[in-house]
Amino acid sequence: MIDIELRKIRNYILKDIDLNIEKGELFVLLGPTGAGKTTLLHVVSGLIPHEGEVLFNGKSVNRTAPRERKVGYVFQNLALFPHLNVKSNIAFGLRAQKWDPARIEKRLKEVLEAMDLIHLADRYPRNLSGGEKQKVALARAIAPSPHILLLDEPFQNIDPRSTKMLRLEFKRLQRDLNISTLFVTHQLPEAEEMADRLAVLNHGRIEQVGTMKQVLSQPQNDFVSSFIGSPNILRCLSCTALGSGLMEADCDGMKIIVPYEGEQVRDIRILPKDVFLSSENPPGPYINRFKGQVTAYQANGALKMITVATGNHLINAEVPEWMASSHHFKVGQEVSVVLKLGKITVSEG
Amino acid sequence: MKRANLEWSALSILSFFLLWEIIARSHVFPSVLFPPPSEVLSAGYDLLRSGVLLKSVGQSLLRVFAGILLGLALALPVGLWMGRHETFDRSLGPIIGLLFPIPGIAWLPLLIVWVGLRPSLPILLIAIVAFFPVVLNVATGVKNVDREAISAARTLGSSELRILLSVILPLSLPFILTGIRIEVALAWRVLVAAEMIAIPTGIGALLSRSESLLQIKAVMVCLGLLSLIGLFMDFSLRHVEKKLTANWRVS
Numbered sequence: 001m002i003d004i005e006l007r008k009i010r011n012y013i014l015k016d017i018d019l020n021i022e023k024g025e026l027f028v029l030l031g032p033t034g035a036g037k038t039t040l041l042h043v044v045s046g047l048i049p050h051e052g053e054v055l056f057n058g059k060s061v062n063r064t065a066p067r068e069r070k071v072g073y074v075f076q077n078l079a080l081f082p083h084l085n086v087k088s089n090i091a092f093g094l095r096a097q098k099w100d101p102a103r104i105e106k107r108l109k110e111v112l113e114a115m116d117l118i119h120l121a122d123r124y125p126r127n128l129s130g131g132e133k134q135k136v137a138l139a140r141a142i143a144p145s146p147h148i149l150l151l152d153e154p155f156q157n158i159d160p161r162s163t164k165m166l167r168l169e170f171k172r173l174q175r176d177l178n179i180s181t182l183f184v185t186h187q188l189p190e191a192e193e194m195a196d197r198l199a200v201l202n203h204g205r206i207e208q209v210g211t212m213k214q215v216l217s218q219p220q221n222d223f224v225s226s227f228i229g230s231p232n233i234l235r236c237l238s239c240t241a242l243g244s245g246l247m248e249a250d251c252d253g254m255k256i257i258v259p260y261e262g263e264q265v266r267d268i269r270i271l272p273k274d275v276f277l278s279s280e281n282p283p284g285p286y287i288n289r290f291k292g293q294v295t296a297y298q299a300n301g302a303l304k305m306i307t308v309a310t311g312n313h314l315i316n317a318e319v320p321e322w323m324a325s326s327h328h329f330k331v332g333q334e335v336s337v338v339l340k341l342g343k344i345t346v347s348e349g
Numbered sequence: 350m351k352r353a354n355l356e357w358s359a360l361s362i363l364s365f366f367l368l369w370e371i372i373a374r375s376h377v378f379p380s381v382l383f384p385p386p387s388e389v390l391s392a393g394y395d396l397l398r399s400g401v402l403l404k405s406v407g408q409s410l411l412r413v414f415a416g417i418l419l420g421l422a423l424a425l426p427v428g429l430w431m432g433r434h435e436t437f438d439r440s441l442g443p444i445i446g447l448l449f450p451i452p453g454i455a456w457l458p459l460l461i462v463w464v465g466l467r468p469s470l471p472i473l474l475i476a477i478v479a480f481f482p483v484v485l486n487v488a489t490g491v492k493n494v495d496r497e498a499i500s501a502a503r504t505l506g507s508s509e510l511r512i513l514l515s516v517i518l519p520l521s522l523p524f525i526l527t528g529i530r531i532e533v534a535l536a537w538r539v540l541v542a543a544e545m546i547a548i549p550t551g552i553g554a555l556l557s558r559s560e561s562l563l564q565i566k567a568v569m570v571c572l573g574l575l576s577l578i579g580l581f582m583d584f585s586l587r588h589v590e591k592k593l594t595a596n597w598r599v600s
Contacts, residue, residue, distance in 0.1 A: 075506040079497035083519045083597045093505030
């Protein structure tokens with residue numbers, strides 16, 4: 001297994017990138033188009049020139065040619081070889097690395113089986129669906145047993161209904177292979193689902209590095225918080241430990257129970273999508289439930305952003321359209337607000 | 350070609366010969382100058398039996414193949430290089446652009462002076478004519494190869510030579526073959542012209558000799574043969590192209 005270290009990486013897009021990817025980690029690069037995510041993958045694979053140093057297991061690979069870096073790369077357009085069938089696409093790396101024919105056959109069979117591609121072995125890329133192409137590209141990348149896996153928005157051109165499955169399958173595969181992985185995406189939900197840790201990139205800079213939970217609960221700057229969809233932040237004045245890992249935080253009149261074992265809570269954060277609204281008093285325990293009044297209502301695609309005044313706070317809730325219309329939310333209406341306990345994150349005072 | 354198309358073509362060609370036969374036999378024109386196809390055919394048979402025809406065609410074909418091979422041998426590496434390296438492309442492109450418009454046969458006087466009337470003369474002439482379309486098509490083909498496919502091959506552990514042989518060349522094959530088809534057609538034209546003007550052997554020479562002896566049937570035999578050979582070559586090249594790329598090309 002390999003850990004990756006990037007030191008002061010700089011080129012026409014990237015500005016002083018420092019990053020450590022641990023052994024076996026699934027590390028996500030998240031950011032808008034043009035942030036430099038693909039460029040960073042090119043740097044790690046050695047495809048483009050740059051300043052600064054790339055280290056695999058502490059050793060600089062700056063002078064190592066791409067073909068000797070043992071990197072499996074799934075490109076954004078997948079870059080399958082159109083003139084080769086599935087089998088030959090997957091065997092390409094094995095042949096290039098001069099494996100002996102018997103070993104190639106064995107490995108080919110293994111990979112085709114593992115990726116469930118046997119029935120497609122003789123097809124050409126033009127006769128594959130998006131999902132099938134994606135699998136072939138992944139199979140081709142992992143066939144030579146690379147030390148590092150790089151994926152550039154691999155699920156981008158696939159029917160959204162099947163991406164969820166592919167993502168889960170990929171995550172399991174990544175665990176099984178135990179391979180250090182850099183995964184590029186511009187979609188937050190994809191990052192949430194995949195990432196052990198992630199870096200948020202913008203304009204060639206790293207805005208924040210951490211676990212998804214850290215980034216969601218403590219966005220380090222305006223860019224990150226606007227990119228991930230700003231959470232509700234409630235300042236806390238005092239708090240009382242309740243035992244069994246829970247704490248009651250008094251946030252300017254709202255008594256909110258949070259899962260927390262530390263000393264002092266500075267503020268609590270909850271994303272609008274984790275705030276539950278109801279026009280009637282909902283069933284269930286009376287934890288973190290407040291009365292409030294709708295003060296603003298705006299459409300945001302298939303989602304409605306509803307602002308509710310409760311006590312001295314304004315809380316934003318993101319509600320799917322079907323739910324909003326079944327509750328007939330409107331400005332001025334009395335509603336119940338529930339902050340989902342498990343989704344609240346806490347920053348220490 | 351579809352079967353119905355094929356039948357239609359056969360019918361159309363048959364009518365052409367039939368009409369020709371009728372007009373020729375009606376003696377509207379003197380039959381020495383306008384013989385019917387049946388007599389052309391029998392003249393062809395005589396030429397074939399005497400061995401003159403085969404010898405002439407053989408000489409011409411040999412020149413065409415040698416010239417094309419020489420042209421290809423020069424054009425392929427230059428085209429590849431141009432496709433891969435922008436500086437080279439930008440430097441050589443204008444020069445090729447300058448020389449390409451010169452009609453092939455116009456090179457003949459210069460070559461006669463430089464090389465003399467040797468057997469290598471027509472071969473060199475064809476090579477020059479063949480060079481340009483292949484260079485341009487190869488360069489275009491190489492430039493069209495998906496850069497990510499090349500990067501993929503590179504990260505998969507390919508040497509530059511392997512990338513060239515198993516990614517770049519096969520992917521630019523459709524362009525290269527188009528270049529070769531244009532090349533073959535041009536080569537025939539320039540060769541026949543050269544043989545008529547300067548070189549005393551080959552099918553072009555047979556053509557002009559027959560003309561000077563007023564052997565119109567022999568002239569027509571040569572024309573028919575040129576048509577057939579041209580058709581056959583184009584057909585074979587299209588067939589090769591289909592065999593090599595039909596599996597994967599997205600139409």
